[in-house]
Amino acid sequence: QQQVKQSPQSLIVQKGGISIINCAYENTAFDYFPWYQQFPGKGPALLIAIRPDVSEKKEGRFTISFNKSAKQFSLHIMDSQPGDSATYFCAASMKSTGNQFYFGTGTSLTVIP
Amino acid sequence: GAVVSQHPSRVICKSGTSVKIECRSLDFQATTMFWYRQFPKQSLMLMATSNEGSKATYEQGVEKDKFLINHASLTLSTLTVTSAHPEDSSFYICSAGQTGGGFRGYTFGSGTRLTVV
Numbered sequence: 001q002q003q004v005k006q007s008p009q010s011l012i013v014q015k016g017g018i019s020i021i022n023c024a025y026e027n028t029a030f031d032y033f034p035w036y037q038q039f040p041g042k043g044p045a046l047l048i049a050i051r052p053d054v055s056e057k058k059e060g061r062f063t064i065s066f067n068k069s070a071k072q073f074s075l076h077i078m079d080s081q082p083g084d085s086a087t088y089f090c091a092a093s094m095k096s097t098g099n100q101f102y103f104g105t106g107t108s109l110t111v112i113p
Numbered sequence: 114g115a116v117v118s119q120h121p122s123r124v125i126c127k128s129g130t131s132v133k134i135e136c137r138s139l140d141f142q143a144t145t146m147f148w149y150r151q152f153p154k155q156s157l158m159l160m161a162t163s164n165e166g167s168k169a170t171y172e173q174g175v176e177k178d179k180f181l182i183n184h185a186s187l188t189l190s191t192l193t194v195t196s197a198h199p200e201d202s203s204f205y206i207c208s209a210g211q212t213g214g215g216f217r218g219y220t221f222g223s224g225t226r227l228t229v230v
Contacts, residue, residue: 034218043119043206043221044157089156098145099210101219103156 003027004092006104013111019077021107023090026071030092032099035064035075038087038106047075047088080111115141117209119222126197126229134192134225136207142187143209147219148180151204163190197229 006023013019023033032051036044050057050064050073057064063076077084090104116139126132136146144165149157161182162170169182179201181193190209194201204226208219 032218036221041204041224041226043117043208043224045221046218049218087154098162099219100147100159100162101157101208105156106154108154 002105003102004090004104006090006107008107009105010108011110013080013109015080015082015111015113017080017111019080019084019109019111020074021088021090021109022072022074023092023104024070024072025092025102027092027094028071029094029096030102031095032093033064033066033073034091034093034101035062036089036091038089044089077109080109082111082113085109085111115209115211115220117207117220117222119207119225121225122223123226124228126227128198128229129196131193131195132197132227134194134205134207134227136190136192136209136222138188138209138220141209141211143190143211144187146184146190146207146209148182148190148192149206149208151206151224153204157206160192194227197227199229202227202229 004025034049035047037047038044048059048062061078066073088107091101093099118137120135146163148160151157160175163182163184165184171177184190206224208221210219
């Protein structure tokens with residue numbers, strides 16, 4: 001059972017455009033929602049994370065929007081650059097399971113120059 | 114920031130041999146480390162949770178006798194793939210989180226590409 005559902009599977013965006021990746025979850029006990037960026041042959045690196053008491057968090061060109069009632073959260077990459085081309089994973093965790101991460105299925109982003 | 118070092122980054126071994134992968138938290142202590150396996154173009158699959166000073170907790174379907182995990186100190190966890198077979202070829206990644214001060218997420222190692230020939 002996929003605890004966190006992620007879409008789209010792949011995304012192609014023009015340089016300078018906005019990339020939007022969406023995730024949805026069912027378990028309301030989740031209390032931490034990070035986004036990770038992974039380049040080929042490398043481990044995931046934390047981009048940005050949010051807790052459910054906040055509806056939006058922005059760090060540079062990256063913004064998480066969180067909708068607690070809809071149980072959805074999304075990553076927005078503003079002014080997308082070719083260097084942003086990577087695979088992005090959303091995740092969710094909760095204290096009751098030792099903060100174990102439940103990952104989404106990943107989104108392959110390609111930013112075209 | 115928190116740094117997790119994983120070694121080796123790539124390893125090729127013959128079928129039937131064992132391979133050890135190390136995961137170190139360089140600038141923090143980690144009571145818990147996680148080991149993942151990732152197939153090409155797929156998400157991370159949790160294999161086991163490594164707890165310092167106690168036995169690892171394996172996910173359903175993961176053979177504990179094949180994937181030996183040792184977490185001997187607060188900064189080191191090892192994964193040993195025993196009697197490796199070609200189907201064990203994969204990308205293995207560890208992660209660790211800082212203890213104390215509230216949960217702040219996990220830092221991942223750079224991964225180990227295992228090829229069994």
